[in-house]
Amino acid sequence: MGIHDRDWYHDHHRNAAAKAHRPSAxxxxxxxxxxxxxxxxxxxxxxxxxxxxxxxxxxxxxxxxFPETGQVHWFIERTSETVAPLTIIAPSDEQVKYxxxxxxxxxxxxVAMIPVRGRETAKIEIPLGRYRVTMTKGIGWRGPxxxxxxxxxxxxxxxxxxxxxxxxxxxxHTIRLETVAGNMDTRPARR
Numbered sequence: 001m002g003i004h005d006r007d008w009y010h011d012h013h014r015n016a017a018a019k020a021h022r023p024s025a026x027x028x029x030x031x032x033x034x035x036x037x038x039x040x041x042x043x044x045x046x047x048x049x050x051x052x053x054x055x056x057x058x059x060x061x062x063x064x065x066f067p068e069t070g071q072v073h074w075f076i077e078r079t080s081e082t083v084a085p086l087t088i089i090a091p092s093d094e095q096v097k098y099x100x101x102x103x104x105x106x107x108x109x110x111v112a113m114i115p116v117r118g119r120e121t122a123k124i125e126i127p128l129g130r131y132r133v134t135m136t137k138g139i140g141w142r143g144p145x146x147x148x149x150x151x152x153x154x155x156x157x158x159x160x161x162x163x164x165x166x167x168x169x170x171x172x173h174t175i176r177l178e179t180v181a182g183n184m185d186t187r188p189a190r191r
Contacts, residue, residue: 070122083125084163085172105130154189
């Protein structure tokens with residue numbers, strides 16, 4: 001055996017011994033794929049759920065007090081013109097709040113926003129005219145712009161609600177919210 005053969009023999013056995021003590025690439029990949037992903041997914045899901053719960057709790061504390069029933073938010077300047085009565089009757093669910101928007105039928109300009117609490121009745125006076133009626137219900141009042149935090153559902157009447165005078169007699173209306181067999185056809189609102 002020559003000196004080159006002896007060196008090759010030593011290098012060969014030294015490399016074989018080192019490979020035996022070193023983990024192989026396939027064995028390392030298999031181990032990491034079984035145990036490496038689950039902790040990451042678990043922690044990411046836990047952080048996401050914690051953030052979601054925190055957000056919901058903080059949002060619930062930001063709810064504003066709902067206005068008193070019949071406390072109208074006018075978008076127009078009320079003048080001393082002839083008015084007609086409007087009565088809005090809410091169903092008996094106290095948790096759900098309602099907002100009725102009256103917009104001018106032709107111009108679609110907002111006229112009034114009327115808040116109504118469950119189990120209560122709003123009686124107000126509206127200037128004579130033709131109005132588009134939009135009824136919104138929900139939980140968690142956010143104010144006139146955003147309305148409600150959750151469970152928001154809006155419906156609008158398909159035909160105008162008209163307040164008018166005939167032979168010095170003023171014609172008003174009564175709206176019963178959530179009535180099954182009513183005479184006001186509605187569709188989902190387009191707001």
